[in-house]
Amino acid sequence: MEKIDMQIDEFMNYCQSKNLSRKTLMSYEQTLRLFARYLLDTVKVIDATKLTEKMFREYIVSLKERGKYSVVAEEKSKKTNNPQNRKDLGKKISVSTINNYTRNIKVFYAFLLEQSFIKKNPLTNIKSIKCDRKPKEFIEDMEIIKLLKSMDNSKFHEYRDSIIIQTLLDTGTRISETLSILVQDLDLANRSILLQAENTKGSKHRYVYFSQELQKELRRWLQYKDRYVESNYLFPSVKCNKLQIGSFETNLRQYGQRIGINIHPHQLRNNFAKRFLMAGGNLFTLSKILGHSDISITTNSYLDLSDDDIRKSYQAFSPLANMRKAGK
Known part of the structure; x- marks a missing residue:
């Protein structure tokens, strides 16, 4: 084991002590192990403290030039991950992915500085690469209605998935948060759900809220679920276990194929955010609902309203029209 591996281990222990989410820990570790492999193989650096700004900039260039999955932290992982079977093998790494790597490595070096290593x-002068953001994919009302109508609610898994879809659309929760909800976290009377800290990206508990329409659907779902499975999870698998994200993603993709659309869970969260803003919701509230650590994350992620969106939204907030309504 090289010195850089031990330094990464110490950083990961530090992150774990801060109770960061499993997803964040995995992101840090994967990024740093790949970076360590590059330093060892390319510039023969075995100590993270020996990094220079020039070395890191060369690393960014190498990321732009090499293809996806062409480098792994450990060769033995190829036997289990089978990168050769991936359809996007060799394709260019996106700018957003490179920026994510940069952020993770900068956190590591901030730790090294803080601990006086x-x-x-x-990396003080290293900035994120500017990139054009693609607008979030929007699912029209009729597509959502068509999707839900295509699902067979006489089958346990399809009825469950239908309620999950409606929950994602009505609350803006992440799919990982949604599948972790326990029945005891649900407050039907106050139309709220407690998302436990261990299941949220920021490792902080928060409440999300839902409509009367979803309240009715959830009440019916609970009665149905309890007839067939015994599970503390609100949306369990048929075998009463926690439903896995991959299983739901596969199901959702198949439901989308029935009506000719491509759909994935995060689209439903994106759609919630856009609909919230279009209905007059403010960014600060939206940021709290989505569980973002900073309002700038919300601003950067969900402000892709088109001219038509702005036109429709304006009609409800026209100053002159509202003054005339008030004067009647």
Whole structure:
């Protein structure tokens, strides 16, 4: 084991002590192990404290040039991950992915500075790469209605997935958060759901709220679920276990194919955010609902309203029209 591996281990222990989410821990570790492999193989650096700004900039260039999955942290992982079977093998790494790698590595070097392993942070002048954001894919009302109508509610898994879809659309929760909800987290009377800290991206508990329409659907779902399975999870598998994200994603993709659309869970969260803003909701409230650590994340992620969106939204908030309504 090289010194850089031990330094990464120490950083990961530090992150774990801060109770960061499993997803965040995995993102940090995967990024840093790949980076360590690059330093060892390319510039023969075995100590993270020996990194220079020039070395890191060369690393960014290498990321732009190499293809996806062409480098792994450990060769033995190829036997289990089978990168050769991936359809996007060799394709260019996206700018957003490179920026994510950069953020993760900068957190690592901030840790090294804080713990006095280094006297100066070599990544101080490193900035994220500017990139054009693609607008979030929007699912029209009729497509949602058509999707839900295509599902067979006489089958346990399809009825469950229908309620999950409606929950994602009505609350803006992440699919990982949604599948972790326990029955005891649900408050039907106050139309709220407690998302436990261990299941949220920021490792902080928060409440989300839902409509009267979803309240009725959830009440019916609970009665149905309890007839067939015994599980503390609100949306369990047929075998009463926690439903896995991959299983739901596969199901959702198949439901979408029935009506000729491509759909994935995060689209439903995106659609919630856009609909919330279009209905007059403010960014601060939306940021709290979505569980973002900073309102700038919300701003950067969900402000792709088209001219038509703005036109429709304006009609409800026209100053002159509202003054005339008030004067009647």
